[in-house]
Amino acid sequence: MSILLDYQQTSDHTLTKKDLGNYLPVKKVVYDTQDLNLWYSDVHALKDINLSIYEKEVTAIIGPSGCGKSTYLKTLNRMVELVPGVQTTGTILYNGKSIFDRTLKVEDLRTRVGMVFQKPNPFPKSIYENIAYGPKIHGIRNKKVLNQIVERSLRGAYIWDEVKDRLHENAYELSGGQQQRLCIARCLAIEPNVILMDEPTSALDPKSTHKVEELIQELKQEYSIIVVTHNMQQAARISDKTAFFLNGEVVEYDNTNLIFNNPTDKRTEDYISGRFG
Numbered sequence: 612m613s614i615l616l617d618y619q620q621t622s623d624h625t626l627t628k629k630d631l632g633n634y635l636p637v638k639k640v641v642y643d644t645q646d647l648n649l650w651y652s653d654v655h656a657l658k659d660i661n662l663s664i665y666e667k668e669v670t671a672i673i674g675p676s677g678c679g680k681s682t683y684l685k686t687l688n689r690m691v692e693l694v695p696g697v698q699t700t701g702t703i704l705y706n707g708k709s710i711f712d713r714t715l716k717v718e719d720l721r722t723r724v725g726m727v728f729q730k731p732n733p734f735p736k737s738i739y740e741n742i743a744y745g746p747k748i749h750g751i752r753n754k755k756v757l758n759q760i761v762e763r764s765l766r767g768a769y770i771w772d773e774v775k776d777r778l779h780e781n782a783y784e785l786s787g788g789q790q791q792r793l794c795i796a797r798c799l800a801i802e803p804n805v806i807l808m809d810e811p812t813s814a815l816d817p818k819s820t821h822k823v824e825e826l827i828q829e830l831k832q833e834y835s836i837i838v839v840t841h842n843m844q845q846a847a848r849i850s851d852k853t854a855f856f857l858n859g860e861v862v863e864y865d866n867t868n869l870i871f872n873n874p875t876d877k878r879t880e881d882y883i884s885g886r887f888g
């Protein structure tokens with residue numbers, strides 16, 4: 612596995628201009644995965660994963676079916692623990708604190724880390740209620756505040772203009788692409804720091820895919836985004852860093868342009884050139 616050369620970690624994982632001179636960007640590690648192993652009963656799905664994910668970047672996770680991409684994503688918000696028989700070793704630090712710490716409330720983690728799934732999954736409620744639901748659960752009742760959150764989130768997901776006159780229609784009446792952007796807006800409403808996306812465009816047509824890709828580019832100004840994708844052109848288009856997973860291991864992790872133009876591992880080269888997977 613190659614090491615990222617353009618950023619170095621200090622002990623608290625925060626780079627400062629003083630550390631590096633004025634030449635390198637100041638980047639913070641949001642997720643620091645250290646020696647992570649995960650088993651579904653006797654299936655060893657993640658093996659010795661070491662991966663630092665940087666804030667306000669798009670990180671793509673690529674690799675053939677069954678290599679552990681979704682498992683890794685679902686470990687980052689501890690959703691994977693919903694599967695009976697899951698065991699992990701190693702650590703994942705989120706902003707410097709272990710996500711497995713007994714004192715950490717998993718609901719708090721999931722408030723900071725939103726997730727968007729492959730198939731748009733709006734609630735069977737109005738467009739408005741889909742967005743207001745999360746903030747309401749977090750105790751926000753004031754109608755004016757909720758209205759503001761709904762508008763801000765829908766604007767943030769670039770769908771406001773398409774839905775502003777139909778906020779009380781059922782979300783199922785939206786197209787698939789609109790539903791996916793609504794789900795992204797729903798995620799923004801709880802003001803996360805990180806957005807995990809599991810093949811967010813694989814169920815969408817090319818036009819909607821393009822819109823979601825543009826949206827991801829906009830969102831990275833504010834959020835750290837980790838995207839699992841089977842679409843290598845998409846990874847090359849939208850991500851800053853790419854991790855190539857194979858059989859539960861990270862084979863290579865580096866700047867996306869290096870992974871796609873000058874990979875160091877033959878297996879990465881074979882995968883991105885379509886020789887397997």
Ligand SMILES: Nc1ncnc2c1ncn2[C@@H]1O[C@H](COP(=O)(O)OP(=O)(O)OP(=O)(O)O)[C@@H](O)[C@H]1O
Binds near residue numbers: 678
């Ligand atoms: N709930 C589960 N119970 C048991 N094994 C599982 C479970 N989910 C995934 N696995 C196994 O863990 C391994 C990794 O699966 P995972 O879904 O993370 O791969 P993936 O790279 O996301 O695949 P795909 O691209 O097909 O979605 C596979 O061997 C899979 O069979």
